[in-house]
Amino acid sequence: MRFMRARVQSDVICGQLEDDTIWELDGTIVANNGPTGRSWAIKDVEPLAPVSPRTVVAIGLNYADHAAEAGLDVPDEPFMFLKAPGSIINPGDPIKLVVPEHRNDYEAELVIVIGKHAHRVTSEQAYDYVLGYTCGNDVSDRDFQRDDDQWVRAKACATYGPLGPVVTDEIDPHNVAIKSRVDGEIKQDSNTDQMVFGVPQLMKHVTRYIRLEPGDVIFTGTPPGIGPIVDGESVEIEIDGIGVLSNPVENA
Secondary structure, eight states: OEEEEEEETTEEEEEEEETTEEEEEEEOSSSEEEEEEEEEEGGGSEEEOSOOOSOEEEEESOBHHHHHHTTOOOOSSOEEEEEOGGGEEOTTOOEEESSTTSOEEEOEEEEEEEOSOBSSOOTTTGGGGEEEEEEEEOOEEHHHHHHOSSOHHHHOSTTOEEEEEEEESSSOTTSOEEEEEETTEEEEEEEGGGBSSOHHHHHHHHHHHOOBOTTOEEEOOOOSOOEEOOTTOEEEEEETTTEEEEEEEEEO
C-alpha cells in the first residue's frame, strides 16, 4: 500500500493512494479507523512529510563505497546517531542553511517508517514492525561534523531533514535505485543493494537500545556522490517506487 499526508485547502489529511487519487483516512497513516469515503486528485493536494516522528535515528557509513569516499572504514556494526524531530520538513519546504559559509551537503537516503511499538526486535521479526519506506535527505554541515565530538549541530538543525512524499511497502528495500540531483544534475546514482546493513539488521540493532513508536523513522545511510548545496539551488531525492522529494535551498 501507498500512503501520504497532505494539505487540502486549510485541512491536513492522511490518505491511501490509488493511482492518481488519495483516499482520506480517519486518523493518521499509522493509526486510523479506515477510509472516510472522501477523495481528491493528487494534483490538487500539497504533499506534507508523511509522519511527524518522535524519534529520528540515522545510520552512518552504511554504503561501503561512501565510506571509502569519506576515507573511513566500514563499521563492524551499524553506526547510529540522532537527528532532531524538529529537523523534519515537508516536500517543497526550503532547506535553510544555518551557516551558509560552511560546507553543507545533501545525502539521499531510504528511510524506514515504523508501524508499531518496537523494542528489542529480532531480525526475524523486523518487517512486522515496518509500515513502509520513504525518501529522506540527511542534510549535513560538514564543518560542524568535523569540529564537534557530537553531530548535533551537523545533523539536527531545523530544516535539515526533508522527508516524503509517500510511504510505501510495495518496494524491496534492498534493491531499489536511489538518486540525488542538484538543479537537475545527477549527483548520486546507486542502488540500495549496496547497503552494508539491511533492514533486519538495522531494526535489531536500533531497537536494542532505543524504543521506537509508530511514525518514528530510521534514515538508512547514503551512497557515494555527496556534495555541497548553496542558496538558490534545488535538491531532489528520487527512489524508485516511492517518488521524488524536492526542496529548494536558502540561506537562513
